[in-house]
Amino acid sequence: MTDASPAPPTVEARDVEKVYADGASAVAAVRGVSLVLRRGEMVAVVGPSGSGKSTFLSCLAGLERPTSGSVRVLGHDLATAGARTLALLRRERIGFVFQAYNLVSSLTAQENVELPLRLAGGRTSARSAASAALAQVGLLEQADRRPAELSGGQQQRVAIARALAVRPDVVFADEPTGALDTASGSGVLHLLRGLAEEGGSVLLVTHDVVGAATADRVLVLRDGSAVAELRAPIPELVLAALDGARQTS
Numbered sequence: 001m002t003d004a005s006p007a008p009p010t011v012e013a014r015d016v017e018k019v020y021a022d023g024a025s026a027v028a029a030v031r032g033v034s035l036v037l038r039r040g041e042m043v044a045v046v047g048p049s050g051s052g053k054s055t056f057l058s059c060l061a062g063l064e065r066p067t068s069g070s071v072r073v074l075g076h077d078l079a080t081a082g083a084r085t086l087a088l089l090r091r092e093r094i095g096f097v098f099q100a101y102n103l104v105s106s107l108t109a110q111e112n113v114e115l116p117l118r119l120a121g122g123r124t125s126a127r128s129a130a131s132a133a134l135a136q137v138g139l140l141e142q143a144d145r146r147p148a149e150l151s152g153g154q155q156q157r158v159a160i161a162r163a164l165a166v167r168p169d170v171v172f173a174d175e176p177t178g179a180l181d182t183a184s185g186s187g188v189l190h191l192l193r194g195l196a197e198e199g200g201s202v203l204l205v206t207h208d209v210v211g212a213a214t215a216d217r218v219l220v221l222r223d224g225s226a227v228a229e230l231r232a233p234i235p236e237l238v239l240a241a242l243d244g245a246r247q248t249s
Helices: 053-060 083-092 109-119 123-136 152-165 182-197 235-248
Strands: 009-022 025-038 042-046 068-073 094-098 170-174 201-205 217-222 225-231
Touching (some): 053 201, 109 152, 182 201
Parallel strands (some): 042 217, 094 170
Antiparallel strands (some): 217 225
């Protein structure tokens, strides 16, 4: 009996490098890192501060252009895709979750979640999809509240609802639990894990050892390079890998 074929990739990064030049000097933030993220999979990227993990995520998400290497997202080469294609990908097939939430302070939770859906067209469908997403994260009763009236954990769940509302194929999450307490952070990770289990893909950058261990794989970066990859990780193994990266960085 043969094993099932692997799920198709949503993100393929090959030998990605990112160099920031400042006059005569140059700093390599990412050094030849490769990664394949598949449907139904959650992958965490960890490393000491300054290891390049957030820059790597930004390159894979199309938020920054790599200096060299290639990135394909949902079959599209980001280096050759046109502006319209990239805009459609970000609006309709990719979700973003950041530590800063990036909510519009003058809009309610409902309106914040509706915003990307309205940009894609369809006011009626935007309202129903936003309500469903808020219900999924347990915030339907707070739909009419503005960000200032919500706790940090609730604001992050609104941000996740906004990402989930478009039913994305892949979610890029950069330190989504960094500003949250343990209980709120656990809830956020549970939501992201659920997205992967439903057939989506999640790329998670985090300092949280326990959070990283909820992923299927953990990629460890040090000084911009990949130094280890953990499969079926547990917190103790993630902590040991991080300690090793810190001691040699």
